[in-house]
Amino acid sequence: SYELTQPPSVSVSPGQTARITCSADALPKQYAYWYQQKPGQAPVLVIYKDSERPSGIPERFSGSSSGTTVTLTISGVQAEDEADYYCQSADSSGTYGGVFGGGTKLTVL
Amino acid sequence: EVQLVESGGGLVQPGGSLRLSCAASGFTFSSYAMSWVRQAPGKGLEWVSAISGSGGSTYYADSVKGRFTISRDNSKNTLYLQMNSLRAEDTAVYYCAKTKVVPAALGWSNWFDPWGQGTLVTVSS
Numbered sequence: 001s002y003e004l005t006q007p008p009s010v011s012v013s014p015g016q017t018a019r020i021t022c023s024a025d026a027l028p029k030q031y032a033y034w035y036q037q038k039p040g041q042a043p044v045l046v047i048y049k050d051s052e053r054p055s056g057i058p059e060r061f062s063g064s065s066s067g068t069t070v071t072l073t074i075s076g077v078q079a080e081d082e083a084d085y086y087c088q089s090a091d092s093s094g095t096y097g098g099v100f101g102g103g104t105k106l107t108v109l
Numbered sequence: 110e111v112q113l114v115e116s117g118g119g120l121v122q123p124g125g126s127l128r129l130s131c132a133a134s135g136f137t138f139s140s141y142a143m144s145w146v147r148q149a150p151g152k153g154l155e156w157v158s159a160i161s162g163s164g165g166s167t168y169y170a171d172s173v174k175g176r177f178t179i180s181r182d183n184s185k186n187t188l189y190l191q192m193n194s195l196r197a198e199d200t201a202v203y204y205c206a207k208t209k210v211v212p213a214a215l216g217w218s219n220w221f222d223p224w225g226q227g228t229l230v231t232v233s234s
Contacts, residue, residue, distance in 0.1 A: 029214035094216015
């Protein structure tokens with residue numbers, strides 16, 4: 001089955017830059033999406049179509065793509081950014097649905 | 110403001126059935142695909158099922174195919190998930206999500222925004 005690979009955890013100090021990667025073979029030809037999930041809450045979309053930011057999402061959240069890897073970058077990390085982050089994409093069949101990465105726990109030290 | 114409110118979760122025995130509902134408001138419901146995504150306790154997200162805006166096309170994850178049925182009533186702005194032959198591994202919080210679909214280099218691409226607050230389904234004897 002198709003898989004998106006994320007690191008289990010990333011740790012940064014407040015004010016630093018956090019980078020969370022997501023890798024899969026079809027990413028050069030499929031868009032990637034990123035969701036933030038805080039404990040006890042539903043996921044929230046923070047990046048769509050690789051690098052677009054929804055309205056209401058702070059400018060410190062950005063996305064990029066290079067080959068088979070996409071990256072969520074959080075510049076000037078704040079304590080409130082501590083959460084689980086999931087990437088999502090589609091496999092090479094391109095049908096409705098989606099595949100999620102395993103999630104990355106961002107810890108703000 | 111878009112709102113999605115799930116209901117229908119609860120405790121059910123293995124082999125039993127349950128129907129989830131998701132009441133939508135704040136957007137033209139029939140113009141959007143909708144999806145169900147679940148999250149087992151302490152685990153990651155898993156896409157479960159999707160349905161086109163008209164309801165004419167449905168899609169399922171292999172893990173639920175043949176057991177779950179997604180449907181919608183556009184006159185009531187409501188999405189449903191009928192879950193039969195439930196197993197312990199179906200225990201999860203089930204979220205409904207408004208689904209945006211766009212063309213991609215390989216077929217289609219879709220994302221989920223926003224999500225409802227979720228409803229917990231527990232399958233246990």
